[in-house]
Structures are given as structure tokens and as C-alpha cells.
Amino acid sequence: MMRPALAMASLAVGASASIGSQAVGLPRGLQEGPPNLMDPQLLQDSCSRLANFTSSASPILAYGKTVQGWLNEPSCQIFVASAALIAGLCLTWDGPQLWKALFTLALACAAAFAARFEAEAWHLQIFSIFTVMCQAAVIxxxxxxxxxxxxxxxxxxxxxxxxxYGMxxxxxxxxxxxxxxxxxxxxCGSVLGIQIFTAWRRGMLACLAPVLGxxxxxxxxxxxxxxxxxxxxxLPKDTESWLTATEALLGLDGTSSLALFGLPVFVAATVNGFDDARRPLAVAGA
Known part of the structure; x- marks a missing residue:
């Protein structure tokens, strides 16, 4: 009865020795335990990976390319332009008041698109794809x-x-x-964005909604x-898509336009928030 126990003990000792001998070939960070979070090389590597977050292996880039291809599809331009027109009129009419409904609808549509993208990758039937899209949008x-x-x-x-990132x-x-x-x-950019869309949201939307609309x-x-x-x-050519026309009006593409066009809106909202007497309704009510 002792022989199996001795055999298991010898096997465990041999495995430990084998692992110890192979540890020499492991990377330095794994040999020495957890990495040092204040290591300059580690911080530099992390920032370089963030700088390349739009690489071909990124699922965000895969979704973005698929959406871009759909927005440039010639057969969808009337539908896309009509949806953009309705959203623009809502933002111009009362952006701060309608923002919650528009944002909820936009995320529901994005979830439905993502569900369709994944369902087609699994080669599901059309009824199953439609069911998954509806479920994702509702949830x-x-x-x-x-x-x-x-x-x-x-x-x-x-x-x-x-x-x-754009700046x-x-x-x-x-x-x-x-x-x-x-x-x-x-x-710092993320913290400022959180502050803008939470505590300063109504003032920013009051200035941003007419511009975006x-x-x-x-x-x-x-x-x-x-x-x-x-x-x-x-006017754009009849062969150009709505996305191409929008990029031509902006003059910039990517995150640079978000930063450069958002900065004057932020300044305007900040100046407007200093004193309520600057607002026409406050002057009329006085």
C-alpha cells in the first residue's frame, strides 16, 4: 500500500524539479513575481499599445469598418440621409431635452448591429438573426x-x-x-469627458446640439x-455617400475633428455658465 504513495511523492518531486529547471527560460517579469507598476519600460510599452489601439486585430476597428461600409452602401443612402435629417432636426429643436431619447435609440441600434455582426459570423438563419437583433436592442x-x-x-x-488621443x-x-x-x-481626457457629460451636460448640449444638428x-x-x-x-455628387458629404463639411476625419470642434463648444458653454444674465430668457424674465 505504500508503493503507490511513494511513487506519487517521487513524481511530484520530479515535476517540481522539472518546473524549477524550466523557470530559467521564463521572462524576467514572471521569474521575479508580479511586474513593477512603476517600471518606466512597462509604462512606455502600455502607452505604445494604446497608441496602436486601432490595429487590425482590434474588434473596434472591425465594427468600425463594417459600419463605414454600410454607411457608404449606395442602396442605403436615402435611408441613412433621412435618419441623419431626423436626428439633426431633433438636436436643433431641443437637444438637451431630447438627448436621452436619442442616445437610448442610438445605443439600441448599435447593439442590434453588433448582434447582427456576430450572428452572421456564426452563420445563423435570417429569423434567428432578426430575433437576436431585437433582443439585443430591447435589452x-x-x-x-x-x-x-x-x-x-x-x-x-x-x-x-x-x-x-486625437490631440x-x-x-x-x-x-x-x-x-x-x-x-x-x-x-485626464477621460476624467474631463466624464465631467462634461455628467455635471456640465445640459450647458454643453445647449451649445453642442445646434452645431451637431x-x-x-x-x-x-x-x-x-x-x-x-x-x-x-x-452639393455632393449623386454617387457620393452621406458619410463622404459629412466628412467634406467637417474638413477633418477621425478623433481630431471631435477634439478641435468640441473645444470651442466647451469654451462657449463655460463662458455662458459664468452669469445667468447673459441668457436672453433671463433678461426677458427680469
Whole structure:
């Protein structure tokens, strides 16, 4: 009865010795235990990976390319331009009041699209794809509606990070000499975005909604008129998509436009918040 126990003990000792002998070939960080979070090389590597978060292996880039391809689809341009026109009119009419409904609807549609993307990757039938899309839209829409303030924290963090990344070329160039500086810049952008979309949301939307609504309305109307057959030098071509027309109006693409166009809106909202007497309604009521 002792021989099996002795055999198991000898096997365990041999395995421990084998693992110990192989530990020499492990990376230095694994040999010495948990990595040092204040290691400059570790901070530099982390920032370099964040700088390349749009690599081909990123699922965000895969979703983005699929959405971009759908927005540029010629057969969908009337539907896309009409949706942009309705959203632009809502933002221009009363952006702060309608923001919750528009944001909930937008996230529900995004969830339905993501569910369709994954369902098609699994080669499901059309009925199953439609069922999964509806389920994802209802669940995400309900969660966003009842947890709206929490969703604004996530939105602000993502927008703040995107804005900091769009204006972070200079800080990424300094990251080699000051490891962690780019990471600190991204964190500051996320914190500022959270503050904007929570405590300062109504003032920012009051200034941002007319600008964004005007962009959506003008690009949508131009696309629809060109699709109707009108030819003018200042309208997009009938072969161009709504997304191309919007990018032409912006003059910039990517996160740089988010940062550069959002900065004057932030300044306007800040100046407007200093004194209520600057607002016409307050003067009329007085």
C-alpha cells in the first residue's frame, strides 16, 4: 500500500524539479513575481499599445469598418440621409431635452448591429438573426434608459479618451523620454469627458446640439437633393455617400475633428455658465 504513495511523492518531486529547471527560460517579469507598476519600460510599452489601439486585430476597428461600409452602401443612402435629417432636426429643436431619447435609440441600434455582426459570423438563419437583433436592442435600450446617468459616465470617458488621443500626437512623441506621460494625458481626457457629460451636460448640449444638428441637417439635405437629380457645384455628387458629404463639411476625419470642434463648444458653454444674465430668457424674465 505504500508503493503507490511513494511513487506519487517521487513524481511530484520530479515535476517540481522539472518546473524549477524550466523557470530559467521564463521572462524576467514572471521569474521575479508580479511586474513593477512603476517600471518606466512597462509604462512606455502600455502607452505604445494604446497608441496602436486601432490595429487590425482590434474588434473596434472591425465594427468600425463594417459600419463605414454600410454607411457608404449606395442602396442605403436615402435611408441613412433621412435618419441623419431626423436626428439633426431633433438636436436643433431641443437637444438637451431630447438627448436621452436619442442616445437610448442610438445605443439600441448599435447593439442590434453588433448582434447582427456576430450572428452572421456564426452563420445563423435570417429569423434567428432578426430575433437576436431585437433582443439585443430591447435589452440595451432598457438598460440605458433606466441607467442613463451611468451610461453618460461611460460615454464621457470614451469621448474624453478619443479627444485626448486625437490631440495627443505631441505627448506621444514625448513618451519615450517621459514614460507614462501619454497615459496621464489619456486619463485626464477621460476624467474631463466624464465631467462634461455628467455635471456640465445640459450647458454643453445647449451649445453642442445646434452645431451637431446643423451639420447633420445640411449634410442630409445635400445628399437627398443630389440623389433627387439636382446638380450644383456646392452639393455632393449623386454617387457620393452621406458619410463622404459629412466628412467634406467637417474638413477633418477621425478623433481630431471631435477634439478641435468640441473645444470651442466647451469654451462657449463655460463662458455662458459664468452669469445667468447673459441668457436672453433671463433678461426677458427680469
Amino acid at each position: 440595451v435600450g432598457t438598460a440605458v434608459y433606466w441607467g442613463f446617468e451611468g451610461s453618460q459616465v461611460l460615454l464621457g470617458s470614451c469621448c474624453g479618451f478619443a479627444g485626448a 495627443g500626437a505631441w505627448v506621444r512623441s514625448l513618451d519615450a523620454t517621459a514614460p507614462g506621460l501619454a497615459m496621464f494625458w489619456y486619463i 446643423g451639420l447633420l441637417v445640411s449634410s442630409a439635405v445635400g445628399t437627398l437633393i443630389s440623389r433627387a437629380g439636382l446638380r450644383t457645384p456646392f
